[in-house]
Amino acid sequence: MIDPINFVVFSSMLLLIGAYGVIRNKNAIVVLMSVEIMLTAANINFVAFSTFYNVLSGQIVVLFVTTIAAAEVAIGLAILLSLFKQRGTIELDLLNRLRW
Amino acid sequence: MSSKDNKSDSDIAAVVLASMFFALLLLYICTEQFSSDFVNVAWMIPVFPIISFGLILLFGMYDPRRGGSFALVGVGLSSVFSMAVVYEVLFQDSLHGGFIESTRTWFGGETYSFEFGTYIDSLAAILLLVVGFVSYLVVLFSTSYMHEEGDRQVRYFGEICLFVGVMLGLVIANSFLLMFIFWELVGVCSYLLIGFWYEKPSAASAAKKAFLVTRVGDVFLLLGLIILFNTFGTLRYSELFSDPELLAANATEVKWATLCLFGGAVGKSAQFPLHVWLPDAMEGPTTVSALIHAATMVKAGVFLVARAYPLIVHSPDTAIYIAVTGGVTAFIAASMAMVMNDIKRVLAYSTISQLGYMFLALGTGAWAVWHAAEEGLEIHVQGYTAGLFHLMNHAFFKALLFLGAGAVIHSVHTQDMREMGGLRKSMPITSLTMGLGVLSIAGVPFFSGFWSKDEILEAVHHNAEAEGIFGILWWLALLTAAMTAFYMTRLWMMTFSGPDNRKVSEMKPAKDHEETGNWELSQKEVKIHAHEAPLVMTIPLMLLAFMAVFSGFLLFIGDGFGSMVYFGHHESTEGLIQWGIIDHILSSYLTYLSVVVGLTGVTLGYLFYKRSSDGNTILSTSFISDNIVLGPLHTFLSNRLYMAKLFDWFGMRTWDTFAQACDWFDRNIVDGLVNATASITQFFSNKVRKLNSGFTGHYASLTVGGLGAIVLITRVIMPIMGWSI
Numbered sequence: 083m084i085d086p087i088n089f090v091v092f093s094s095m096l097l098l099i100g101a102y103g104v105i106r107n108k109n110a111i112v113v114l115m116s117v118e119i120m121l122t123a124a125n126i127n128f129v130a131f132s133t134f135y136n137v138l139s140g141q142i143v144v145l146f147v148t149t150i151a152a153a154e155v156a157i158g159l160a161i162l163l164s165l166f167k168q169r170g171t172i173e174l175d176l177l178n179r180l181r182w
Numbered sequence: 183m184s185s186k187d188n189k190s191d192s193d194i195a196a197v198v199l200a201s202m203f204f205a206l207l208l209l210y211i212c213t214e215q216f217s218s219d220f221v222n223v224a225w226m227i228p229v230f231p232i233i234s235f236g237l238i239l240l241f242g243m244y245d246p247r248r249g250g251s252f253a254l255v256g257v258g259l260s261s262v263f264s265m266a267v268v269y270e271v272l273f274q275d276s277l278h279g280g281f282i283e284s285t286r287t288w289f290g291g292e293t294y295s296f297e298f299g300t301y302i303d304s305l306a307a308i309l310l311l312v313v314g315f316v317s318y319l320v321v322l323f324s325t326s327y328m329h330e331e332g333d334r335q336v337r338y339f340g341e342i343c344l345f346v347g348v349m350l351g352l353v354i355a356n357s358f359l360l361m362f363i364f365w366e367l368v369g370v371c372s373y374l375l376i377g378f379w380y381e382k383p384s385a386a387s388a389a390k391k392a393f394l395v396t397r398v399g400d401v402f403l404l405l406g407l408i409i410l411f412n413t414f415g416t417l418r419y420s421e422l423f424s425d426p427e428l429l430a431a432n433a434t435e436v437k438w439a440t441l442c443l444f445g446g447a448v449g450k451s452a453q454f455p456l457h458v459w460l461p462d463a464m465e466g467p468t469t470v471s472a473l474i475h476a477a478t479m480v481k482a483g484v485f486l487v488a489r490a491y492p493l494i495v496h497s498p499d500t501a502i503y504i505a506v507t508g509g510v511t512a513f514i515a516a517s518m519a520m521v522m523n524d525i526k527r528v529l530a531y532s533t534i535s536q537l538g539y540m541f542l543a544l545g546t547g548a549w550a551v552w553h554a555a556e557e558g559l560e561i562h563v564q565g566y567t568a569g570l571f572h573l574m575n576h577a578f579f580k581a582l583l584f585l586g587a588g589a590v591i592h593s594v595h596t597q598d599m600r601e602m603g604g605l606r607k608s609m610p611i612t613s614l615t616m617g618l619g620v621l622s623i624a625g626v627p628f629f630s631g632f633w634s635k636d637e638i639l640e641a642v643h644h645n646a647e648a649e650g651i652f653g654i655l656w657w658l659a660l661l662t663a664a665m666t667a668f669y670m671t672r673l674w675m676m677t678f679s680g681p682d683n684r685k686v687s688e689m690k691p692a693k694d695h696e697e698t699g700n701w702e703l704s705q706k707e708v709k710i711h712a713h714e715a716p717l718v719m720t721i722p723l724m725l726l727a728f729m730a731v732f733s734g735f736l737l738f739i740g741d742g743f744g745s746m747v748y749f750g751h752h753e754s755t756e757g758l759i760q761w762g763i764i765d766h767i768l769s770s771y772l773t774y775l776s777v778v779v780g781l782t783g784v785t786l787g788y789l790f791y792k793r794s795s796d797g798n799t800i801l802s803t804s805f806i807s808d809n810i811v812l813g814p815l816h817t818f819l820s821n822r823l824y825m826a827k828l829f830d831w832f833g834m835r836t837w838d839t840f841a842q843a844c845d846w847f848d849r850n851i852v853d854g855l856v857n858a859t860a861s862i863t864q865f866f867s868n869k870v871r872k873l874n875s876g877f878t879g880h881y882a883s884l885t886v887g888g889l890g891a892i893v894l895i896t897r898v899i900m901p902i903m904g905w906s907i
Binding site for chain 2: 101104105106107113174175177178179180181182
C-alpha cells in the first residue's frame with residue numbers, strides 16, 4: 083500500500099497551486115477553474131484516507147463534492163455571463179466597485 | 183315636550199323593563215341551577231358591564247341609541263345581581279359579619295400562586311349597593327343627556343360600561359393584587375371619560391392631570407403592596423386578615439404598608455394635597471362627574487382604607503394620619519367651595535370635603551379600635567360604620583346633585599351660577615329634587631346626611647377625651663358642617679331662586695364706536711330660557727331624591743345599620759348593636775349642636791344668596807371685595823389656595839433645576855461617552871476599512887495568508903514554545 087503521506091503532499095501542492103491561481107489570475111473563468119483545482123485537492127485527501135482506513139463514507143463525500151462543485155460552476159458561469167452583459171468585461175481588476 | 187321625546191321615553195322604558203326582566207330570570211336560573219345563594223354568583227356582577235363594553239365596541243353603531251341600550255342592559259344586569267347580593271348580605275345577614283370567598287388559581291409557581299376570585303362581606307355589599315344603584319341611574323340619565331353627541335355616544339357608553347365593570351370588580355376582588363389591577367383600570371377609564379371632549383385643550387389637560395396626580399398615589403399603593411407581600415408572603419384578604427397576632431408582631435411593617443396604602447387612597451379620593459385633579463375633572467360630561475363622585479372613582483380610595491381596616495387598627499399612627507388628612511381636607515375644600523361660581527366646581531369641592539369626612543370617620547374609628555384594645559375598653563361608637571354610612575348617603579345625594587346640575591346645564595347651557603337664577607318655575611322637578619339633595623348634604627334633621635354626619639361628629643368627639651388632636655379635628659368638622667350647609671344653600675339659591683328675568687349690565691359698543699372705539703355700560707333685560715328635562719332624566723333624579731331623603735332611616739331598620747356594617751366581632755361588640763338607636767341620638771347634646779350648626783349654615787346661605795326681585799343676590803360681589811377681611815380671603819379661596827401656583831413654583835424651583843442638571847449631565851457626560859466611543863471607533867475603522875479594496879485577489883491572498891498564519895502559530899510556534907491550546 084502506498085504511504086498516505088504521498089497523497090497528503092500531493093493534495094497540498096494541488097491546493098497551493100489552486101490558491102495561487104485564485105490570487106494571481108485576472109480572468110474570472112480561470113479563477114473558477116483554480117477553485118475547482120482546490121476542491122480536487124480536498125477530494126484526493128478524502129479518497130486516500132477512505133482507502134487507508136477502509137471506510138467508504140469518504141468516497142461518498144467525494145461524490146457529493148463533485149456534484150455540488152458542478153452546480154457551483156454552473157451558477158458561477160451564469161453570474162459571469164450576466165456580469166459580462168452588464169459591464170462588458172470579466173477582468174477582475176476592473177470589477178472592484180464593491181469596496182470601502 | 184314633543185312627541186319625539188315621549189317616544190324615546192317609552193323606547194327606553196321598554197329597554198329598561200326588558201333588561202330587568204331578563205336579569206331577574208337569569209338570577210333565578212343561576213341560583214336555582216347552581217346553588218341557593220346569590221353570593222355565589224357575585225363573580226358575574228363585573229362581567230356583565232365588561233361584556234357590554236365589548237359589544238358596544240363591536241356593534242354600538244347599529245344601535246339606535248348608539249350603545250345606550252347595551253349599556254342599560256349590561257349595567258342593569260349587574261345592578262340586579264348587586265341588589266340580590268346586597269339583600270342577602272345586609273338584610274338577611276347571611277354571613278353573620280364574616281365573609282365568603284371563592285377563588286381560582288390563575289397561574290402558580292413553586293412559592294406563590296396568583297389567585298383571583300371574589301370576597302364578599304358587608305363592606306363589599308355596601309359598595310355594591312352604591313355602585314349598582316347609582317351607576318344604573320347615571321346610565322339611564324346619560325341616554326338622554328348625551329343625546330346631542332351623536333355617534334360619539336358609542337365611545338361614551340363603552341367607556342362608562344368598562345368604568346362601572348372594573349369598579350364592581352375592584353369592590354369584590356379577593357386580594358390586594360387583583361384590586362390593584364382594577365384600581366389601575368378605574369384610573370384609565372376616568373382618564374378616558376374626563377377627556378371625552380379631547381379636542382378641547384382644557385379637557386385633554388384635565389384628563390392628563392387626573393391620571394398623573396392619581397398615579398402619584400398609585401406608586402405609594404404599589405409600594406404598600408410590596409411591603410405587605412414581603413412581610414406576609416400573600417396579598418389575599420382572607421390570609422392577611424386571619425392572624426391578628428402576626429399583624430401585631432410586625433407593627434413597623436404594617437405601619438409603613440398602611441401609610442403607603444393610604445397614599446394611594448389620597449390620590450384616588452382627591453385628598454389634600456393631591457386634591458387638585460378633581461375640580462379640573464369637571465371638564466368631562468356632567469354624568470361622568472356624577473359617576474366619578476358618587477359611585478366609581480373617588481369611592482375606591484375610601485373602600486381601600488375600609489378594606490385595609492384589619493391592618494390599620496394595628497397602627498395608631500396611620501389612623502391618626504388618616505383622620506387628620508380627612509379633617510383638614512374636609513375643611514379647606516369646604517372653604518373653597520364657598521367662593522366658586524361654577525356649579526360643578528362647587529359640587530366637586532363639596533365631594534372632596536365629604537370624602538374628607540369619610541376618611542376622618544375611618545381614621546377615628548381605627549384609632550378608637552386600637553385604643554380600646556390597648557386599654558381593654560369597650561368600643562362605644564364606630565367610626566368605621568359612620569364612615570361607610572356617610573359613603574352610602576353621600577353617593578345618593580351627590581349623584582342626585584350632579585345629575586340635577588347636569589339637567590340644569592343641559593337646559594341653560596352654562597355652568598356659571600351667576601348667569602342662572604329663577605329656574606325654580608321652569609324646572610320644578612329638578613329644583614325640588616336638588617333642594618332635597620341640598621338639605622340632605624347640609625345636615626338638616628331627618629335627611630340622610632344628617633344621620634351620618636352626626637355619627638361621624640360623635641365618633642370624633644368620643645375620641646377627643648383620649649387624644650387631644652381629635653378635639654381639634656372635631657372643631658374642624660363642626661365648622662365644615664356649617665360651611666357645607668352654607669355653600670350648598672348658596673348653590674341652590676343662586677341657581678333656582680328669584681325671578682327668571684332680570685337686568686344685567688353689559689358692555690356694548692357705543693354709538694360712536696366706529697370712530698372713537700368707545701364702549702358704554704348699558705342695562706339689558708335678560709330672560710333665562712330653561713325647560714324641564716325629559717322624563718328619562720327626571721326619573722333618576724326622583725329615585726335618587728327618595729334615597730337621599732330616606733337612606734338615613736336605614737339606621738332604624740331591623741337592628742340598625744350598625745348591625746349590618748361594622749368592624750370586629752359580634753360577641754365583642756355588644757354596645758355596637760345599639761349604634762344609631764334613636765333615643766341615643768336624641769339624648770346626646772352633640773346632636774343638637776350639629777342641628778344648630780347645620781341650620782345656621784342654611785339660614786346664612788338663604789339670607790345672603792337669596793335672589794331678590796331684580797334677580798341679584800343680597801350679598802353683592804362688591805360687598806365682599808370691598809371688605810378688608812373678606813376681600814383678600816375671597817381672592818385667596820377663589821384662587822384655590824394658590825395650590826396650583828405653589829405646585830408650579832415648587833416644580834420650577836426644585837424639579838426643574840434638578841431636571842436641568844440631569845439634562846446637562848445627559849448631554850455632556852452620558853452623550854459624551856457615547857460620542858467618544860463612536861468617534862474612536864470611527865477613527866480606527868477609517869484606517870482598517872482600506873483593506874476592503876474590491877480586488878478578489880486581495881481577499882483570496884488574505885484568506886490564504888491567514889490560514890497560513892494559523893497553521894504556523896498552532897503547529898510550529900506553539901509546540902516550540904511549549905504552549906498547548
